[in-house]
Amino acid sequence: MTLAPPRATGRPLIENRPLRHPDSSDAGQMAKRGWWLVVLNLLVPGSAQVLAGNRRLGRFGLRATVFAWFALIVTAGLALFARPVLLWLTIGGGFLSAAVLTIVQVLLVAYVVLWIVLTFDALRLVRLVKVSSPSRFAIPVVALILLGLVGGGAGYAATVVGSTRSTISTIFGQSGPSLPPSDGYYNILLLGADSGDGRDSMRFDSISVVSVNADTGAVTITGIPRELPNAPFSEGSPMQELYPDGFEGYSSDDCGWNGWMNHVRNAAEICREDQGASLYPDAVAQGSDPGIEATKDAAEGVLGIEIPYYVFVDMHGFAELVDALGGVNINVTERLPMGGPPEGWEGTDVNEWAIGWIEPGQQLMNGDTAQWYARSRYTTSDWDRMKRQRELQEAILAQFTPQTVLSRFNEVAAAGTALISTDLPQDKLPEFFDLMLKAKEQTVTSIELTPDFGVDEFEPDYAYIQEMIRQSLHPPTATPTPEP
Numbered sequence: 034m035t036l037a038p039p040r041a042t043g044r045p046l047i048e049n050r051p052l053r054h055p056d057s058s059d060a061g062q063m064a065k066r067g068w069w070l071v072v073l074n075l076l077v078p079g080s081a082q083v084l085a086g087n088r089r090l091g092r093f094g095l096r097a098t099v100f101a102w103f104a105l106i107v108t109a110g111l112a113l114f115a116r117p118v119l120l121w122l123t124i125g126g127g128f129l130s131a132a133v134l135t136i137v138q139v140l141l142v143a144y145v146v147l148w149i150v151l152t153f154d155a156l157r158l159v160r161l162v163k164v165s166s167p168s169r170f171a172i173p174v175v176a177l178i179l180l181g182l183v184g185g186g187a188g189y190a191a192t193v194v195g196s197t198r199s200t201i202s203t204i205f206g207q208s209g210p211s212l213p214p215s216d217g218y219y220n221i222l223l224l225g226a227d228s229g230d231g232r233d234s235m236r237f238d239s240i241s242v243v244s245v246n247a248d249t250g251a252v253t254i255t256g257i258p259r260e261l262p263n264a265p266f267s268e269g270s271p272m273q274e275l276y277p278d279g280f281e282g283y284s285s286d287d288c289g290w291n292g293w294m295n296h297v298r299n300a301a302e303i304c305r306e307d308q309g310a311s312l313y314p315d316a317v318a319q320g321s322d323p324g325i326e327a328t329k330d331a332a333e334g335v336l337g338i339e340i341p342y343y344v345f346v347d348m349h350g351f352a353e354l355v356d357a358l359g360g361v362n363i364n365v366t367e368r369l370p371m372g373g374p375p376e377g378w379e380g381t382d383v384n385e386w387a388i389g390w391i392e393p394g395q396q397l398m399n400g401d402t403a404q405w406y407a408r409s410r411y412t413t414s415d416w417d418r419m420k421r422q423r424e425l426q427e428a429i430l431a432q433f434t435p436q437t438v439l440s441r442f443n444e445v446a447a448a449g450t451a452l453i454s455t456d457l458p459q460d461k462l463p464e465f466f467d468l469m470l471k472a473k474e475q476t477v478t479s480i481e482l483t484p485d486f487g488v489d490e491f492e493p494d495y496a497y498i499q500e501m502i503r504q505s506l507h508p509p510t511a512t513p514t515p516e517p
Contacts (some may be wrong), residue, residue: 052085057163064168067159071176074155075183078148081155094151101144120463124201127459134198141191145184152180196446201459209319209456214247215339218506219465221245221457222329222343223254225351225407225422237295238348239407239422242332242340244506250471253478253505254426255336256419258490259295261482265495267333271312272301280331297331298324320456335482337499338506344455348407350448352400354429357444360397361428363406368393370412371405416483423479430473480505 055066066085073081079094111119122133156176161169225239240257263279266272272280280300282292288304290296302309302324309316309323316326321343329340355361372388391406398406407425410418457465482488482498 057160060163060165063160063163064165064172067161067164067168067172070155070159071172071179074152074176075179078151081158082151086154086158090151090154094147097144097147104140116467117463120466121460124197124466125460125463130459131198131202134194138191138194138198141187141194145187145191148184148187149180152176152184192443196443200446201462204453204455205320205457205459205462208458209321209342211458211460212341215341216507217247218338219245219247219342219468220338220340222325222332222340223346223426224325224328224343225346225348237298237328239346239419240294240328240332241423241426242336242338243344244338245465245468245472247468249475250468251475251478252430252472253480254423255502256423256479256481256483257294257332257335258415258419258482259293260415260490261294261335261493262292262491263493264294264297264331265334266327266330267339270327270330270334272297272327272330273334275300294328294331294335297328301327320454335493335495335498336502338502342455342457344453344457346453348404350453351407352404353448354445355398355400355403357441357448358429358432359441360399361403361425361432362395363398363403363424363428364395365391365393365406367413369406369409371402371409416481416485419481419483423481427477427479430477433469433473478505 051062051066052069056062070081070085073084077095078098079091079096082088082091082094084091108119111122121130123130126133156173159172161173164172221243223239223241223243224237226237238259240259242255242257244253244255245251263281265279266276280292280294280297282296283289283300284291285304288299290299290304301312302322305312305323309327313321313323313326316323325343325345329343333340369391370387370389371391372386389405391402391409396402403425407418407422409421480486480501482493484490486501488494488498
């Protein structure tokens with residue numbers, strides 16, 4: 034009687050697993066296996082090692098991948114269903130936001146490094162010398178291209194996160210108190226000037242107030258002429274105690290002012306021995322300065338509204354922002370000179386000092402051209418310049434699309450730090466972000482305190498101005514006629 038051989042138990046000595054134990058003599062099978070490893074490394078980083086290489090490295094890569102997917106799903110969920118929470122965590126939470134952004138940046142960089150390691154290890158597992166000739170060259174090229182695309186995208190995301198953290202900390206490092214909207218609006222004083230040789234001698238060339246409806250996001254921009262005379266100050270302002278009948282002119286041998294709106298800063302700060310510290314002792318600690326606070330109080334007195342915040346725009350940084358956004362589209366209606374005239378230019382030919390011309394027609398302006406478009410006034414009036422500045426403000430708002438900002442984020446962020454100083458509180462950023470998105474869907478309302486709007490340039494009727502602003506921000510609602 035012949036006994037049957039015992040049945041084999043356990044795993045065979047050579048497993049039939051082509052990914053881990055391929056037939057290296059079959060170049061075609063090795064090529065197919067190589068492409069599978071490249072695809073797996075792309076779709077599920079770490080899986081190539083689990084199936085064909087170092088399982089410990091593969092499991093680590095898989096855990097990192099699952100964690101990355103989980104983080105992306107949570108972020109997408111917050112963006113779709115709890116956007117205020119996401120914005121608060123990333124830009125509105127002060128120290129917590131800085132910590133969150135730092136952790137995200139470190140994790141992104143670490144994952145890029147891990148992906149590089151996994152990709153080169155996957156190429157090692159391919160065993161290119163055993164692969165048929167066409168794939169022998171194609172596989173590493175495709176793998177490295179995919180690594181560049183995906184890893185480069187993650188690396189760019191890391192730089193965006195870092196730029197976001199740096200920009201927020203630079204611009205919003207100091208801020209004023211966080212306040213609720215006033216009468217349904219957030220009112221922000223927008224100031225523009227050249228920092229030039231030093232801000233001690235700087236006067237504001239552009240003064241306007243941006244009023245944002247706290248519910249709808251509707252924006253009203255009120256332009257205040259820099260030469261507006263005898264501006265009243267708001268109730269309770271330290272400047273009102275000094276000038277109860279409106280801002281008056283004063284001159285001396287070493288310092289003075291002429292009673293215009295853009296000279297309020299001189300009277301409150303530059304021409305005072307203590308630089309205005311006794312008038313506005315908390316200004317510097319809250320990210321402002323006495324001259325700006327005094328200008329806020331004057332704007333409040335002129336318009337009859339509360340203005341808790343300001344944004345200062347440096348015109349040199351303004352040009353950088355326009356370039357970062359890829360330019361702005363403006364319809365130029367008249368020929369304007371670029372450059373400024375020398376002293377005693379009156380009566381001279383503009384061609385003698387103009388360094389160039391802005392020609393009429395639809396233009397995509399770069400930063401330098403846009404800057405001169407906002408500045409030019411020597412062949413037109415201050416009223417015309419105010420209108421052009423408002424055009425640029427609206428054009429820049431239109432350029433702030435998600436596509437433009439994401440594709441040029443680092444450039445926009447860098448320009449922003451050179452462009453802006455403000456006392457806006459960081460915890461308001463999530464709310465302002467949502468309001469900006471709403472504002473983009475609506476037409477901006479512009480008001481200019483000029484003769485075109487019934488304002489006398491020499492003797493403004495401030496009661497009329499305040500009523501005009503009130504009617505614009507709070508238009509009367511029609512009362513339904515009762516049926517007979």
